[in-house]
Amino acid sequence: MHIGPYQLRNNLIVAPMAGVTDRPFRQLCKHFGAGHAVSEMITADKSLHASKKSLRRADFTGELAxxxxQIAGSDPKQVAEAARYQVANGAQIVDINMGCPVKKVCNKLAGSALLQDEVLVGEILDAVVNAVDVPVTLKTRLGFINGAENIHRIAERAEQAGIAALAIHGRTREDMYLGQARYALIREVKRNVQIPIIANGDIDSPQKAAYVLAETGADAIMIGRAAQGRPWIFREIAHYLATGELLPLPEVTEIKDVLLGHLEDLYQFYGEYSGCRIARKHIAWYTKGLHASNEFRQAMYAVESTAEQATITRDYFDHLLQRGERLIYESDLVVTAD
Known part of the structure; x- marks a missing residue:
């Protein structure tokens, strides 16, 4: 798949997730085979460009091209200026957020709230595309409320504006993350426009990835929540799409090594205080469903230093290995068995 002049390694893309897809996570997913990754959402508000959070989110040191x-905002001039700023900072692709369903974003008429004003959507798309000389992509949803899905008009307007690729989450803002993603409208959009379409929503296994690609005809798929604590899902999907065969599940030793390496990257990226706290959710995702994991997590949450956190995590996995356990999957639950 191409986005403008860039040919991606494959058609597996890491979805932008605020508080998750920081540089360490993006690099890890790319290591495991993701062909592309989009940054966390960065506000278009110029007054916040120099904030510690914005600077971290715009840190691409050592990242694969x-x-x-991703930029979020509701004022066309402001979003365009933010796009120019990020291109000067090293961005090679600018992604516009019109899909975030979170209340604090929508209350500012940003994210998926923009889908209520199609004129404003067009103004933002035109402003950003005309402001930068790099490809501009769009991430959006089926619409704002159920029964008033306007993704067809949004997609046509995006194509008219010169958007290089369109990622569609198969839910409306009203749905949030409830129910099941709907792929029929994504399939219809793919048939009606010429720009690359990326399908997003509920892709949590190699089999589901193959199904969504076939069902929608999309050029690529975007994976978000399923990669939390499971970055090797990109390796699994890539292998399945290429061979039709499932890879063996990762051994506990590999999970341990991946997690500890991830923690070290988080500590270096965020520092002692924030690194310890941000790492907690990642540790929880990696250990969900494992033997005695709830007791482990409660102890881990109480630890206040990165050194103690890494030690208690290493000790927990060493205990699993001493028990002779291996990972197995039962539906969407990760468990261990002797």
């Missing part, structure tokens, strides 16, 4: 930065 192409570098894609």
């Amino acid at each position: 192409p570098i894609s930065v």
Whole structure:
């Protein structure tokens, strides 16, 4: 798949997730086979560009190209200026957020709230595409409320504006993350426009990835929540799409090594205080469903230093290995068995 002049390694893309897809996570997913990753959402508000959070989110040191930065905002001039700023900072692709369903974003008429004003959507798309000389992509949803899905008009307007690729989450803002993603409208959009379409929503296994690609005809798929604590899902999907065979599940020793390496990257990226706290959710995702994991997590949450956190995590996995356990999957639950 191509986004503008950039040919991606494959058609597996890491979805932008605020508080998750920081540089360490993006690099890890790319290591496991993701062909592309989009940064966390960065506000278009110029007054916040120099904030510690914005600077971290725009840190692409050592990241594999192409570098894609997602911007959220509701003022066309402001979003365009933010796009120019991020391109000057090294962004090779600019992604516009019109899909975030979170209340604090929508209350500012940003994210998926923009889908209520199609004129404003067009103004933002035109402003950003005309402001930068790099490809501009769009991430959006089926619409704002159920029964008033306007993704067809949004997609046509995006194509008219010169958007290089369109990622569609198969839910409306009203759905949030409830129910099941709907792929029929994504399939219809793919048939009606010429720009690359990326399908997103509920892709949590190699089999589901193959199904969504076939069902929608999309050029690529975007994976978000399923990669939390499971970055090797990109390796699994890539192998299945290429061979039709499932890879063996990762051994506990590999999970341990991946997690500890991830923690070290988080500590270096965020520092002692924030690194310890941000790592907690990742540790919880990696250990969900494992033997005695709830007791482990409660102890881990109480630890206040990165050194103690890494030690208690290493000790927990060493205990699993001493028990002779291996990972197995039962539906969407990760468990261990002797």
